[in-house]
């Protein structure tokens with residue numbers, strides 16, 4: 001799906017300073033070698049199975065399906081992975097690759113802290129040094145994850161530039177990589193940034209749809225009618241879509257964070273409100289102001305609070321192969337509460353965006369039809385914020 005220069009249609013590419021060219025070329029060469037290497041793949045599969053807890057379950061949500069009265073609903077349980085989300089899939093892959101390349105140090109950006117915690121985890125496991133860049137604002141909002149990263153042996157660097165949030169952390173990590181390439185790998189957290197990152201991250205996350213397909217074949221003997229996942233940068237969605245892209249009868253639906261609504265300025269819905277631009281090393285769609293500056297974005301969910309979307313999603317949107325729909329804070333919070341009480345599963349507020357959209361379309365689908373929703377992570381981290389949203393203060 002990607003050509004030589006990492007293009008997805010007009011999207012993707014490598015819009016980076018000259019000083020980073022050697023680093024991305026070295027990474028691409030190493031990746032092209034190791035992705036075909038039997039030993040590398042054996043080691044990664046062992047890490048997935050024995051350390052991360054794969055394969056993740058595909059669970060038939062009977063009560064939810066009966067309650068909505070339409071399509072059968074299955075949940076792909078990435079929330080059951082070690083560290084509580086899909087992020088570990090990508091991080092284990094990149095950390096192993098970096099180690100094979102002789103790197104001894106991992107650097108990463110993080111927003112809510114989920115990717116930072118996963119990277120610090122892999123670094124501890126593999127005996128590597130780890131530095132995580134995090135917007136200063138986020139270090140305050142997510143103090144528990146800062147503690148976790150430090151406990152795991154990582155250094156956390158608060159980023160004071162810009163709005164002190166995720167996009168500034170990405171910029172700072174790229175800057176750090178530019179200044180120290182020899183021993184350092186930038187473990188990027190989503191299907192974004194300059195080529196080859198969108199492809200590497202997608203390939204490591206594609207384990208989600210590979211398992212989904214096999215598990216549903218075993219349970220139902222057929223493919224799903226729709227696969228639904230939430231989209232921040234787009235890694236859990238890309239991983240959930242990948243092995244279904246060629247299966248044209250499977251609807252692929254990405255749920256973006258609309259925040260307070262796509263007709264307000266407090267939104268992070270890139271496909272609904274963004275325009276073509278170049279940022280963080282890639283061409284894609286971005287939320288921008290009238291002058292083409294990256295706009296401040298907002299969502300109740302810190303993991304979806306990013307002003308761009310991965311270039312392969314932008315391409316799937318352009319070609320119409322995947323649909324992207326906005327889901328508001330209020331709809332996501334209702335879905336968070338709904339899944340908790342209906343199935344006894346507390347989802348991440350990010351994943352709740354996908355659940356919310358499923359509750360809209362399942363009732364108007366046939367009983368023989370099947371929806372798979374990716375539960376990208378668990379919701380323990382969100383309980384205090386959702387309680388606050390509902391007017392209850394429970395201190396986190």
Ligand SMILES: *Cc1c(COP(=O)(O)O)cnc(C)c1O
Pocket residue numbers: 085086087114115189190191230231232233234235236237303304348350351376377378
């Ligand atoms: C980080 C995160 C996301 C958003 O990232 P994508 O790259 O879009 O998958 C979604 N869900 C959870 C639980 C996350 O931690």
